[in-house]
Amino acid sequence: MTRSAADVTRGRPVAVRCRSVTKTYGSGQSAVRALRGIDIDVHTGELLMLVGPSGCGKTTLISVIAGVLDRDGGECTVLGEDFNKMRSDAKTAFRGRNVGFVFQAFNLIPTLTIAENVSVPLLINGHKRNAAVEQAKSMLSQVGLGTRVNDYPNRLSGGQQQRVAIARALVHKPKLLVCDEPTSALDHVTGQKVMELLRDVASSNDLSLVVVTHDQRIFEFADRIAEMDDGHIEQISGGLGHKVAEHPSESALT
Amino acid sequence: MYATALKMLFRDKSKYFGIVMGVMLASMVITQQGSIFVGIMSRTTATITDMGWPDIWVMDPKVAFIDDTKPLQTTALSRVRGVEGVNFAAPLYKGQLRARLDNGEFQNCIVIGLDDATLTGGPPEMLRGDLSDLRQADAVIVDYVGATTRLARANPLPNGKPIPLAVGDTMELNDKRGVVVGISKNTRTFQSQPIVYTTYSRAIQFAPKERKQLSFILVKTTPGMPIAEVCKRISETTGLAAYTSREFTWKTIMYFIRNTGIPINFGVAVGLGLLIGTIITGFMFYSFTVDNLRYFGTLKAMGTRDGTLLRMILLQALVVGVIGFGLGIGAASWFGTSMRGTPLAFVMTWQLLFVAGSAVVIICMLSAMLSMRRVMTLEPAIVFKG
Known part of the structure; x- marks a missing residue:
């Protein structure tokens, strides 16, 4: 059974709200306008995919949403907070508590075991070391790697490493998960499994997911797909091809 | 997070050994050459220091050092x-x-x-x-x-x-x-x-x-x-000139320092040790940080504060400094011990260890500062760059 975008977003609170968000790299004639007025909302429990050609601004938008890059203009609130109005340390602490990251290149620290890698967000949030590692092991069991907790990342396959990265992104129970090309380094079957995992986690934890991808094979997992081009959102479709709106306005988004 | 920093350091074995070797080399050269310098200087005053008895040495005012006797x-x-x-x-x-x-x-x-x-x-x-x-x-x-x-x-x-x-x-x-x-x-x-x-x-x-x-x-x-x-x-x-034993000892030492090429010869060796140690350690430590920049960026994106990252890098620098310094003075001590009974002048004093330790601190701080600058200016958005 498929769900429409309206089904997913109806009645659910907005986790991320972006209005007229702009971002320009450089200045003068060499300036690159990466975002040219983005309007988009991400709802609790929703899996939103950002798609589009390279250089269209997907990664810039996900960076702004995740609070690792400051926007130049417009408004953007995440869980009701505006990153641009927060001090650096407060922003960092907010990210640590509320945002999970899954990266294209996994970014697992190669000199830590996978349990230690997964425990890092808990340590950042002040958990005791032993408790953090135990919780990390439990999380790894949930992603099917309970027997590999003492292995180093380089001993795992790409799919396994991405599962570790997902475990790391979820272990501290964030409210927003941002994923950058989570399946691009994986084969089709593994990519499907990773997306199933993300989909299940999102729906069961009321987690908002924003996934940047080029991989059309995983579009089926999206609740909504935002197509970007040249710093704009061209259209937002419902998952599985259900179109929600073209040139979305604020009313259409909410 | 500090245990994580140490694991990142210790488990990158090649870099870790490289950095420790750099610090060790610098500590060893500084301590060993310094000890020989102190040994030679102490020999210049052996006649005074072996004669612990007098409170005061009286001599002709023109006497410049112990071997410069001008009879009275x-x-x-x-x-x-x-x-x-x-x-x-x-x-x-x-x-x-x-x-x-x-x-x-x-x-x-x-x-x-x-x-x-x-x-x-x-x-x-x-x-x-x-x-x-x-x-x-x-x-x-x-x-x-x-x-x-x-x-x-x-x-x-x-x-x-x-x-x-x-x-x-x-x-x-x-x-x-x-x-x-x-x-x-x-x-x-x-x-x-x-x-x-x-x-x-x-x-x-x-x-x-x-x-x-x-x-x-x-x-x-x-x-x-x-x-x-x-x-x-x-x-x-x-x-007549009258000096305490300590004053006469230092007068003799200062004579040799001012009037012979001994200090500059040893100074060059010690300076070289410091320079080589700083370059090797600085380069290796910086390279270690640059290699881990993506992971520091990841930690930063995941919510690690700048201050914590700085302390992690400082801790890494401190640990390699302490281990390298320990190995360096150990090697210098072994050298001194193995040369006991030979004409080699070798006296390792706590003051010398303090100087060598300070040099190591400078080396490690310079290395850490180079690395910290990279991490501080690091945009956490780097984590999304492939």
């Missing part, structure tokens, strides 16, 4: 004895005389003539015989190193080892007979010349005739009297 008139001794605060004053002869060896060769020796009555200023330790044996006719005491090396007698056997000078042997000093009555243990002197102790009056007989032959006056102050005050009184009353 014997009346100077009486004048010094008359100064208030002087409890006891003894004459000391110090000069270089030629000893004639069995094989006909000559060897320059340091001859020290002690006060006939009290024998004050004698060697720090006797290995054979007794200091009072100097009261025997023609008696001399020879230091162990001199007796076993430069003053040793030729072995009649082909390729046989030289036979050390022993108690009862005779030697010829400036055509005058001396009988060895004891062997002493002394600190090697700067030129490693044999040291021959005898009485003051006999030393005067051994020495070529000169009008003035009193090299130094050794003074013990009256108990409770400030030594500096007595020095001042002696200078004012007699016109």
Whole structure:
């Protein structure tokens, strides 16, 4: 059974709200306008995919949403907070508590075991070391790697490493998960499994997911797909091809 | 997070060993060369430091260092004895005389003539015989190193080892007979010349005739009297220079530092060690940080504060510094220990360790600062760049 975008977003609170968000790299004639007025909302429990050609601004938008890059203009609130109005340390602490990251290149620290890698967000949030590692092991069991907790990342396959990265992104129970090309380094079957995992986690934890991808094979997992081009959102479709709106306005988004 | 920082460091074995080796090399070179420098400097003052007894050394005002003797008139001794605060004053002869060896060769020796009555200023330790044996006719005491090396007698056997000078042997000093009555243990002197102790009056007989032959006056102050005050009184009353043992030691050391190439030679070696250590360590540590930049960025994106990242890098630098420093001074100590008994001058002092430790701190801080600058200017958005 498929769900429409309206089904997913109806009645659910907005986790991320972006209005007229702009971002320009450089200045003068060499300036690159990466975002040219983005309007988009991400709802609790929703899996939103950002798609589009390279250089269209997907990664810039996900960076702004995740609070690792400051926007130049417009408004953007995440869980009701505006990153641009927060001090650096407060922003960092907010990210640590509320945002999970899954990266294209996994970014697992190669000199830590996978349990230690997964425990890092808990340590950042002040958990005791032993408790953090135990919780990390439990999380790894949930992603099917309970027997590999003492292995180093380089001993795992790409799919396994991405599962570790997902475990790391979820272990501290964030409210927003941002994923950058989570399946691009994986084969089709593994990519499907990773997306199933993300989909299940999102729906069961009321987690908002924003996934940047080029991989059309995983579009089926999206609740909504935002197509970007040249710093704009061209259209937002419902998952599985259900179109929600073209040139979305604020009313259409909410 | 600090345990995580240490794991990141320790488990990157090649880089970790490289950084530690850099610090170790720098510590070892600085400590080893420094210890040799201190060893040589301490030998320049061996005559003073081996003679722990006097509170004050009195000499001609023009004397620049211990080997620069400018004899005084014997009346100077009486004048010094008359100064208030002087409890006891003894004459000391110090000069270089030629000893004639069995094989006909000559060897320059340091001859020290002690006060006939009290024998004050004698060697720090006797290995054979007794200091009072100097009261025997023609008696001399020879230091162990001199007796076993430069003053040793030729072995009649082909390729046989030289036979050390022993108690009862005779030697010829400036055509005058001396009988060895004891062997002493002394600190090697700067030129490693044999040291021959005898009485003051006999030393005067051994020495070529000169009008003035009193090299130094050794003074013990009256108990409770400030030594500096007595020095001042002696200078004012007699016109002679009077230094405490410590002052005279430093005067001698400073003479060698100012007037010889020793400091600059060792300074270059120490500086080179510091430079090489800084370059190797700085490069390796910076390279370690750059290699981990993506992970530092990841940690930053995941919510690690800048201050925590800085402390993680500082901790890594501190740990490699402590381990490298420990290994470095360990290697330098091993070198010093293995060279014990050889002519090598090697004295490792806590001050030297402090200097080497400070140098290591500078090396590690420079390395860490280079790395921290990269991490501080790191945009966490780097994590989304493929």
